[in-house]
Amino acid sequence: MAAVNLPSELARGRLLIVGGGYCGSRLARQVRADGGTVQLTHRQPRDTDDLVLDDSTGQRPDPARLAATTHLLVTAAPAADGLDPALRLLETELVRWPLRWVGVLSSTGVYGDSGGAWVDEDTPLPAASAGRSASRRRCEDHWRSLGVPLQILRLPGIYGPGRNPLAGLRRGEARLVHKPGQVFSRVHVDDIVGAILHNLERPAAHRPPLLNVADRRPAPSSEVLGFAAHLLGVPLPSFQWYAEAEAGMGPMARSFWQDNRRVSSRRLTDDLGYRLRYPTFREGLRGCLREEERQGPDPADRRPADH
Ligand SMILES: NC(=O)c1ccc[n+]([C@@H]2O[C@H](COP(=O)([O-])OP(=O)(O)OC[C@H]3O[C@@H](n4cnc5c(N)ncnc54)[C@H](OP(=O)(O)O)[C@@H]3O)[C@@H](O)[C@H]2O)c1
16 A cells, blocks of 8 residues: 555544445555554444444443544445435434544535436436435535535545456356446446545545546446456456346346446545546556456455446
8 A cells, every 4th residue: 555645634633434435444554654543333243442332232432532633434325224324323422533634535426317427426316216316415415514624525436446257257157247338337446545635635625525536537347357367368258238137136136226326526636636546447457467466355345346
């Protein structure tokens, strides 16, 4: 992990990450490598320093351990009942913390289906949303109502080392599914970390309350898989039309294929001057392969990318 200059307010502050999963642990690793102080929560602690926060059991850390939190990143998704675990367990206390920044990882799923058109932060959301997108919207609104210094980061499909199509191809389990005209947007986990740190280098008044974080190149999943196979030098799996594959998909996978949109993050790159480390899946997958060959897939996360 390359050293970066930690934003000075983070170097002096205390970061709490609710949800030390894929993104949370990657940010924590970077901040710690640069000398910052981070506390992570898990439902099941993995390390003696981990805090336990689990909304299904109501377990939460001793309030005294969190009272000095200056920066809070929430990565835990809304629970099955649609409520944000961090809000459910910490809302009454966090409004008393000396917070200088609250980042909430949300989803570009809230934009719904744009028929493949570009969407940005000013694009009106659909009149009605259902399921996970409706929960996301309610949680975003709930966070806005608290009056904390908030940045909501809307993310498309997250990939990176240990979470990408390479492992599935190596195991012969990848599926080459194609739906004409369908694209997915995606973002490398290190650009989520990079975008957060870039924002924290800016004065608080210049951090937009809403920000998409996506790469420049929405693409069909078949194109990404094709490039991954090319990188590995393995044959492509046999081709399947989406219309045939759909019946064998679970509800989660099917819901991803329902929406077709291109997510713009020009506010981040053009207005805020963030330089994407992985502007497209091509650089991103090459980076994943390099890191996996060096270290092996991240044991914390071996799931495939969502799309
Ligand atoms: N995956 C994608 O492609 C994608 C796309 C767009 C948006 N997002 C959203 O971006 C966020 C970060 O994604 P990620 O991939 O880093 O997620 P992740 O790897 O699944 O990590 C989520 C973290 O939240 C914790 N958590 C989950 N549910 C919880 C609950 N009910 N109570 C307490 N803690 C809970 C988990 O605890 P444990 O450590 O104990 O498991 C884990 O540490 C999530 O909100 C995700 O839905 C993901």
